[in-house]
Amino acid sequence: MKKISLLLCIILLYSCKSPAQDKEKEVTYPVSKTETEWKAELTEMEYYVLREAGTERPFTSELNKNHEKGTYVCAACQTPLFKSQHKFDSGTGWPSFDREIEGNVAFSTDYKVGYARTEEHCATCGGHLGHVFNDGPRDTTGKRHCINGAALDFIPAKDGK
Template sequence: MKRFILMFVLLFQLTSCNGQTKTTSKSEPAVGAKSELPKTDAEWQKVLTPEQYEVLREKGTERPFTGVYVDHFEKGHYACAACGNVLFTSDSKFKSDCGWPSFDQAIKGSVKYTQDNSFGMVRTEVTCAKCDGHLGHVFDDGPTETTGKRFCTNSISITFVPEKKQR
């Protein structure tokens, strides 16, 4: 009984927060409940594993030939592991001996490019256009004639989404 009263009080407080609603019908989704991206490092640390955090937020690099998608060639697409932004299709993936998942192009508008001068090299860093998560680097030594690019991408920064099977 005590618990019931407590719930009632909580419910009353919740509904009264909603302000001027005239009906007493079931509450609607709270304003601001829509999923928003984490903003601070602490918030990112809560939603990512330590390994993901190191690569996506601190621009780390997973060791070559250790990622789950190096030799993964199923039909589907690859989304940002941090925010779900769709980045690459399986059609753009090619077998590369560099040790990281490699794509010859990213989906238009899904990524951003920044010059990276770290480690005494001039490289082009690729980040997710939606959450700024670090994905990898893009190089001009890709094997396909269409783009000539190689998006050298950390497996840990992406999530594979299989193509839906036709009914």
Template sequence: MKSKLSFFTLFTVFFIGSISAQKKIIKTDAEWKKILTPAQYQVLRKAGTEPAFSGKYDHFYKKGTYYCAACNTPLFTSKSKFDSGSGWPSFDNHIGNNVGFHEDDKYGITRTEIICNICDGHLGHMFMDGPKKTTGKRYCVNSLALKFKKSQ
């Protein structure tokens, strides 16, 4: 009985620990405007899309990690990046639970919007026409929503 109880305590501690690690970052529009450029604000907070082939990470293949440009949460690694030819940085997977998904019915078509799970910033969309030999998914992400840091 005693060991069951301590296991439960341990589980609770880990459970609460993992929730606090996923703590949301909530800011007002005015606060976001202070830390983002107008172009970043348009994409991350207003679900805008940068023009195809305009982003700095479209044809960019250095080894490292891509973070949310708004809240610095690690979202994608260079290992999952591939050239989709779409004009936007494309990945076939994301890091942990840091990317969220929801249905987007804008423009009369149903797409899967991808967001940063920590600050709810808009990243882009996810499509099911990615590389078949890995996940089959294509995370189509705006460069403006990302910040790259190369691996040490």
């Protein structure tokens, strides 16, 4: 009797998991291009980060130590993502911000390293930006948006404003 009960429990556990649950929802973005079009428009590193969800090596982005006033935009579609006044030096080797421009960054959950992380994407083209963590400046939002510099272009402020 115990064997039958155990067998029934195992069957119930496996029957609750359907292949439909494994499929990620297909998300569409306002800017949508073929992989060939993206490859033609982006540098090799931009493509690796934005389209393949890669990560650039730390301390390699010139934007990491950029202290100019301006706006950081998506390198693929030029959507404004972060403002310079929200940038801080996290010491991690990647440009870090305590907040995004609301509505321009989308979030999802990523399990690629064996545990859940909050992944950030451009809400306009779906390009991978980086991840957000809860170890940012406590005197502001407490968030650290850890962003690949290769995913960003910088637009300096006019007249330093």
